[in-house]
Amino acid sequence: MSASDPLDIARALPLEEIREACDSADARLNEVARKFDYLLLLSPTNTHEAMDDWFAAGCTGDPHFHYRDLDFDPSELRRELHSIELSHLQEPLVEGLLLEKRQELDLQLTLLENRCSKDFLLASEQLYGGVSDELHDTAKAILSRVAKAGRSKQVVDAEALRDHALTIIERYREQDPEFDAEVEIRDDVTGLLVSYPKLMIDSDARVSLRRVDPLLSHEISIHMVTGFNGDCQQFSIFKTGLAGYEEVQEGLGVFAEWAVGGLYAARLRLIAGRVIAVRAMLDGADFTECYRELRKACGMGRTTSFKLAARVYRSGGLAKDAIYLRGFFRVMEYLVGGGDLEPYWMGKIAPIHVPVVRELAEKGLMNPARLRPEFLNRPDARKRIEDYCNDPSPQKWLSTESDAWTQ
Template identity: 40%
Template sequence: MTSSTQQLGAALEIDGRLTEIERSVNLLLNTTPVNAAEAWVDFERGDFGAAPTLRLRPLEFDPDLVRRDLYNLEIENVADPALHTLFRAKRDELARVITALEDRDTSRFVYGSLQLYGELAPTLVAAAEELLELIPPQAASTSSVTAGAFAQAAREEFDRYRAVYPDFPADVEVREDVSELMVSFGRLLIPESAAIRKDRVEPLLHHEVGTHVVTYQNGARQPLTLLTIGLPGYDETQEGLAVLAEYLTGGLDPRRLRVLAARVVAIDRLLDGAEFLEIFESLRAQYRIPTRTAWSIATRVVVGGGSVKDAIYLRGITRILDILAEGSSLDVLFVGKLAVDHIPLIQDLLDREVLTPPWVRPRWLDVPGAQERLDRLRAGASVTDLYEGEVAA
């Protein structure tokens, strides 16, 4: 520990408490349906005529007690201006998370989601619609792997990292109570009912392990534990980097780009007042999204009363393309889970040796062809330039 770090005693204590609070509220798991597999079976059996009932797990914390803990933190005693600003912003974000989780399954939830993930800019909706128009509809994939096979591929990916970084932890769980592939506090969680397209396995490993797990583990090597759970608004940059990982490794295929665009369009419909069946049907009829994919997109958007989170994938990669064109280095974004907006602040902490450079380098930067693709993006690219196939007639 450097002398700079030792001087931060009070700050590191508050950092630790904010991290504990975030872990206790666990926004990701608490907004993930526990019955998605059965809900799909019922929906299909009913010939797609009745909106599903998506069940969320009960909260395992008392919102009032957690709020009290949050506001008892003496952030005013943190002398370092950078950390003081960061901690106040994180406290504000956590207060919003607690309120949003209390508001699940009410009409108020969507407003909490907007506060956490931001408004939907007309330019983003226009880019999404352009992608859906540009890229021909894709046939549903028939070749897939099971949750067990994906878990095995994930363990092998962890082994590749461990070969270079022997202390790199590996944590893979196949779970019946999650409906989507996700990384929660460094653990890769795989839905037991998952059927993952065979050609998506490698891109998803670079997305989940190479981005979300790598930045978690890099954050875990820092004195600031908030870098493991994420600085305020980190999600958008994380997903932008993860989509970049897919692109650089040749895995951002037309189907995937259409899904990212369709998520934005679905959220736009939600905010216009559309309900599940209307969103689902418009994805199928207007954009010719395959049925099961349209189901997945629509459930993610209506969960809890309406979530705008899924706009962060397309918005995130758009922002990453902007900073690449500006000549910014990606390296600082691997220090932990942070947002593009935090780059100057994190660079300041690196320069003062409060933080250390990233421990692990993502493998996706070094796959054959990745650097050439990155150089092309640095020359300037829009999100539609990520599509490299035939244009729809």
């Protein structure tokens, strides 16, 4: 090995110098990432109004969605992104993570540049992947075999949902006062959206009371807790998310809903419907064709069908919604195989990063998670997880409505 070999140089450099170099590169990458809220910029601001207008027009053609203006030049941010030097860090693990994240941020900027154009869909599929025949068949089987269930008459509005969220946040603050989560009720989001440290709630939100705990377990105990733990790491990319983290992150969110006993028939059917909608879009269906498939073939209500199609066709076609079911299956298979979820609480990571995170922890470059999802301490959740791992079965995906699954 020559004296100029990078491994020799890394061994000769003090650990503190390596850390400083990694910190500097990570900080510059985070500075670029913080200049745009990717999902917020891809989401319509007028979903409710567009739905009313589309229904009034006879449910044909493309709805007229409005989007937030970009207050930056994506090409300028891309130049800034690629001006960050990453080849001198002398810590291969961190260098690899930052290179992956830079590539993902570049692709996100490409999506923002191509909003509502024909080039958007190709970049979207590149970022989130397609829908395999196996996943598509499973989604169809769920819609065929999981019967519709009656709606709960107990419904909470946005303000009540915010109050529930603040109660849960306060419990986490009792464990760690630095958990600085915020809750906002907004007119320009649909459903719930987390951009740590903010949980944003649709001002028109109406949620079944029995869905409140599962929903907030997903949004707060997964997205916000991992955002907080990632923010407590030395490197900020564990807060914003390592490349490819979203699939398992959303899978963990659905897992949380299931673990607390709240993956009801309507919710399981919805995430299966998302897979059907993404596959239809990728196969060339337009908005109206997708809407009709959700209504007729999947048996969904017209409001649900519109909102689901709106999520999938936003900005020109976002393939993200297929990752919820795919990620859930991945988490459940991981658990059945004896996998340990602890690395996933340390920040927003993908499965490929688990061994990397463990090695960084051994090197003193990662901290243990300061918070763990509170539902993991619930006896009923622990029993549910143990029972599934001992005897996995698709019928156990449904939380309580056992009569909703037909043979």
